[in-house]
Amino acid sequence: MDYVIEFIPQIARGLNITISVLIASALFAYIMAFFSGLCRLSNNVIVRKFTGFYVEIFRGTSLIVQLFWLYYAIPMLFGIQLGSNWWVGVFAIGLNYGAYLSEVVRTSILSVAQGQYEAATALNMSRFQRMRIVIFPQAVRMMLPEFGNYTIQILKGTSLVSLIAMSDILYYGDILRGSYQQQTPIIYGIVLVLYFILALPLIWLTKKGEKIAKKGVAS
Amino acid sequence: MSEPIVQFKNVHKSFGDVEVLKGIDLDISPSEKVAIIGPSGSGKTTIIRMLMTLEKITSGDIIVDGQNLWKMEKNGSMVEANQKHLRSIRGDIGMVFQHFNLFPHMTILENCMTAPIHVKKEEKTEVRKRSIQMLERVGLGDKLDNYPNQLSGGQKQRVAMARALVMRPKVMLFDEVTSALDPELVGEVLEVIRDIAKNDDMAMILVTHEMDFALDIADKVVFLDEGVIAESGSASQVIEHSQNERLQSFLSRFRN
Ligand SMILES: Nc1ncnc2c1ncn2[C@@H]1O[C@H](COP(=O)(O)OP(=O)(O)OP(=O)(O)O)[C@@H](O)[C@H]1O
Numbered sequence: 497m498d499y500v501i502e503f504i505p506q507i508a509r510g511l512n513i514t515i516s517v518l519i520a521s522a523l524f525a526y527i528m529a530f531f532s533g534l535c536r537l538s539n540n541v542i543v544r545k546f547t548g549f550y551v552e553i554f555r556g557t558s559l560i561v562q563l564f565w566l567y568y569a570i571p572m573l574f575g576i577q578l579g580s581n582w583w584v585g586v587f588a589i590g591l592n593y594g595a596y597l598s599e600v601v602r603t604s605i606l607s608v609a610q611g612q613y614e615a616a617t618a619l620n621m622s623r624f625q626r627m628r629i630v631i632f633p634q635a636v637r638m639m640l641p642e643f644g645n646y647t648i649q650i651l652k653g654t655s656l657v658s659l660i661a662m663s664d665i666l667y668y669g670d671i672l673r674g675s676y677q678q679q680t681p682i683i684y685g686i687v688l689v690l691y692f693i694l695a696l697p698l699i700w701l702t703k704k705g706e707k708i709a710k711k712g713v714a715s
Numbered sequence: 716m717s718e719p720i721v722q723f724k725n726v727h728k729s730f731g732d733v734e735v736l737k738g739i740d741l742d743i744s745p746s747e748k749v750a751i752i753g754p755s756g757s758g759k760t761t762i763i764r765m766l767m768t769l770e771k772i773t774s775g776d777i778i779v780d781g782q783n784l785w786k787m788e789k790n791g792s793m794v795e796a797n798q799k800h801l802r803s804i805r806g807d808i809g810m811v812f813q814h815f816n817l818f819p820h821m822t823i824l825e826n827c828m829t830a831p832i833h834v835k836k837e838e839k840t841e842v843r844k845r846s847i848q849m850l851e852r853v854g855l856g857d858k859l860d861n862y863p864n865q866l867s868g869g870q871k872q873r874v875a876m877a878r879a880l881v882m883r884p885k886v887m888l889f890d891e892v893t894s895a896l897d898p899e900l901v902g903e904v905l906e907v908i909r910d911i912a913k914n915d916d917m918a919m920i921l922v923t924h925e926m927d928f929a930l931d932i933a934d935k936v937v938f939l940d941e942g943v944i945a946e947s948g949s950a951s952q953v954i955e956h957s958q959n960e961r962l963q964s965f966l967s968r969f970r971n
């Protein structure tokens with residue numbers, strides 16, 4: 497028990513990295529999701545193909561490999577630094593989950609009933625108005641549960657930044673284990689619980705999103 | 716007689732290799748109420764959807780209030796209409812759908828208000844007043860803040876009519892607007908259409924299987940059969956006194 501009390505503050509020092517990477521990469525992922533989800537529905541073939549390529553590359557390869565590419569390979573190949581470790585972590589996680597979420601955006605928009613487009617057209621709305629007033633608000637309601645689920649995934653994904661020397665909670669856990677081999681179960685137990693506590697509000701929001709999605713689209 | 720508000724001139728429509736409309740000629744004058752009847756698959760919905768710009772025509776012309784709907788002039792020759800051209804004309808046309816197509820994320824008052832405000836850029840308080848009046852007219856003055864999923868089918872369809880009417884179209888299209896309803900709800904919707912037909916001076920085109928209703932309100936009835944207008948005339952001519960055999964056998968299905 498003494499160990500628990502001793503370890504918690506040590507590991508909790510990583511909270512600000514874990515939380516800040518979570519928030520920044522989630523926001524970045526959402527932006528990528530809406531941007532590329534809409535691009536994939538564009539009338540322009542080149543735009544569509546190009547964003548399709550991004551989505552498939554980032555969905556088809558693993559996050560950790562993408563992280564190492566951005567952190568090690570690209571700076572070596574092109575001689576450019578992509579920013580601090582923190583930014584590299586945010587980019588990698590945001591691009592990866594943005595690719596998944598863009599599919600959520602795309603399919604939600606496509607799943608709004610055809611009759612809704614037609615009713616909006618019959619009221620003489622422009623293409624943009626149809627999207628903004630009729631389609632998008634309904635699609636967003638449908639997206640909410642998946643956005644919640646993926647945000648929980650992003651939280652778990654943030655632990656990978658410990659591999660590029662970012663001091664998040666997992667990183668401090670690993671450090672502690674170096675000095676207290678015998679207490680490994682306690683250390684990782686604390687790490688586990690901290691992640692779960694962080695996930696709780698996200699789980700709650702996801703449930704709420706599910707309710708909104710259910711209510712918002714019945715006609 | 717005054718200039719027609721809608722004219723179909725030799726309009727053809729094919730889906731892939733299948734020609735479903737084989738030369739439609741039809742004139743509708745302002746304030747005329749036209750019922751289109753005909754067997755399933757004869758092309759009734761397609762005619763209405765082409766006029767609402769939801770379906771392209773294959774050849775021919777549709778003229779709305781003197782303007783060619785699907786074609787426009789560019790550098791001296793006629794080319795396929797673009798979105799801007801379609802938009803400049805389709806404001807004259809309103810439509811009520813079989814499956815209502817209300818916007819589920821808006822209250823019924825918002826359903827009515829959104830297009831006049833955003834599309835016609837009208838002043839909000841005026842639109843609100845007019846929308847409430849219209850909803851009262853269709854008997855839903857006490858449901859303004861309800862969402863569509865809180866209404867019965869008949870109520871939804873009456874909202875859909877109010878929503879189309881507040882746009883003040885010159886032509887209103889109704890595609891089998893009662894056929895998705897439970898039988899006991901059909902009456903209340905027909906009653907509203909009857910009220911509109913008798914009191915408003917816009918043109919109306921109704922696809923319907925309610926023959927008595929067509930007899931009551933239609934100035935003209937058009938019998939569509941296998942992609943052509945097989946018979947057209949006054950309601951009593953077509954529904955009660957026609958000699959056309961296919962029309963008679965079609966009508967016999969509605970008598971019991
Ligand atoms: N989008 C489409 N693609 C292919 N064929 C179509 C399409 N829409 C309609 N059709 C065909 O065109 C023909 C006419 O259809 P339409 O819906 O206009 O008939 P209708 O007279 O309204 O029939 P109903 O009384 O059943 O509603 C039908 O054979 C139908 O299968």
Ligand SMILES: [Mg+2]
Pocket residue numbers: 759760761891
């Ligand atoms: Mg039909």
